[in-house]
Amino acid sequence: MTYETVAAADPAVAEALEGERTRQNETLAMIASENHASEAVMEAQSSELTNKYAEGYPGERYYAGCEYADEVENLAIERAKELWGAEHVNVQPHSGSQANMGVYLAMLEPGDKILSLDLTHGGHLSHGHPANFAGQTYEVEQYEVDAETGYVDYEGLADIAEEFDPDIIVSGYSAYPREVDFERVQEVADDTDAYHLADIAHITGLVAAGVHESPVGVADFVTGSTHKTIRAGRGGIIMCDEEHADAIDNAVFPGAQGGPLMHNIAGKAVGFGEALSEEFDAYAEQTVTNAKALAETFTEHGLEVVSGGTDNHLVLVDLRPSHPDTPGKDVESALEEAGIVMNANTVPGETRSAFNPSGIRIGTPGVTTRGFTESTCREVADLITRVIDDPNDEQTVAEVAARVDELTDEYPLYD
Structure with missing residues (x-):
């Protein structure tokens, strides 16, 4: 899918569309409610x-x-x-x-x-x-x-x-x-x-x-x-x-x-x-398996995973026990800069504002569509933890961003 016709009619919109395509290709979509539709669907x-x-x-x-x-x-x-x-x-x-x-x-x-x-x-x-x-x-x-x-x-x-x-x-x-x-x-x-x-x-x-x-x-x-x-x-x-x-x-x-x-x-x-295909059934199963890998790795790093794990496509992390002075929005912003797009989220017993909550929500549908497996998701959990540990450290964010670039090149979305 190209935007040549849009570019001829409306260069400003075409530029924004190309920018969004590049953003999706070059970042990891880990907002739990997002995914990547096939080119046929689009x-x-x-x-x-x-x-x-x-x-x-x-x-x-x-x-x-x-x-x-x-x-x-x-x-x-x-x-x-x-x-x-x-x-x-x-x-x-x-x-x-x-x-x-x-x-x-x-x-x-x-x-x-x-x-x-x-x-x-x-x-x-x-x-x-x-x-x-x-x-x-x-x-x-x-x-x-x-x-x-x-x-x-x-x-x-x-x-x-x-x-x-x-x-x-x-x-x-x-x-x-x-x-x-x-x-x-x-x-x-x-x-x-x-x-x-x-x-x-x-x-x-x-x-x-x-x-x-x-x-x-x-x-x-x-x-x-x-x-x-x-x-x-x-x-x-x-x-x-x-x-x-x-x-x-x-x-x-x-x-x-x-x-x-x-x-x-x-x-x-x-x-x-x-x-309706068997390939989709395998995709859905891998989505859950990948979320479990994320949750297990976060726990190994000492992060508090709400409910102790996951049964579905998302992991909810409560930052208060391990990082009491780090609100979710700080982590969200730093991770976005590093190319990992997820969202700050409230957690049970929330003590902060819903606009700057104490947790983060990470989902696996989008990265599983890319082809990520458990090992890849464990590495992503390592990268996320590095940023959580020091969201204001520019070198850490830059190093994580460089690895994200390698992963998105290795697992491309659309040509």
Whole structure:
């Protein structure tokens, strides 16, 4: 993919696009929610479908000329059903957050009650943070992770649910390194006559490949992102039983959105097709193996890994025990300068601001797409630890950056 046509029409944008391509090629993407889509997915997302309005659903559009849009959306739906075993799939949400919005609009009234994990403990904005539409529209109570173990406190969740009497309980998280016990959350939902929404935005690909337990068939609703561990077109997805199909579809369109982004749905279709392969299953398994290698190496270096390890694609490090005077933002900035892009993150029992928290979150989807294995990830953990130990030392940062350059040359992304 080249930007020659863009350069002729708009040199400033072309320069920015070339800069982003270079940045991705020459740095390690270790933000847990990021990945690198295939060239086939990116080509589909830049197709002529970007020009097509297709309000409605396949066979029931509000505009003419949708025969190929229908074909692409049906492919995305059928492949999603095969990947996750869902009865009904809506592939139109523009993001994981809007997928959650679709479920809320379908099943809740303003002022109804949501029970979800606290943001500082690994939850997500769209699960009910006061600054988000969910927190502004619904009454929200939150459960927590046990600060000592780093695991979700399911007993505490049950106690809060009994007292709060929620209308919907949200499981699935954005900064939780352990496998989610969806069955346990469903028991609580059953006991309190609540719906259960499992948000698998981060682990969509891991669930598809069978390296994480699936909430499909357990929870009432399953939402997810389609561009993280699944590596498909950017956007969201909702899965449910046929019982709720009409309510969900009506909530997405016309409830929350107008015309679907058909070019992104084309990217979803291509990415879902790629994920049906044995190669993808091996990729997902390697993603988890690589995260475990990171966690083990950090522990060997004396860093505090939240929950003592990981079951999925991310590692959460609490800097306070080993580096009490080093906030996460300092590490994030130094690592970015060294070519390792990750993010500062809150940790259970957070004592700093969410804008400058005490932890860092490191993910392996992007580097695994490059071809990294356990040994490579152990070396990356060594490099990250060097920067954590002295984020203000220019020589250390420069030496780490030089090694990152060698690694990105050895494991290139795109030609």
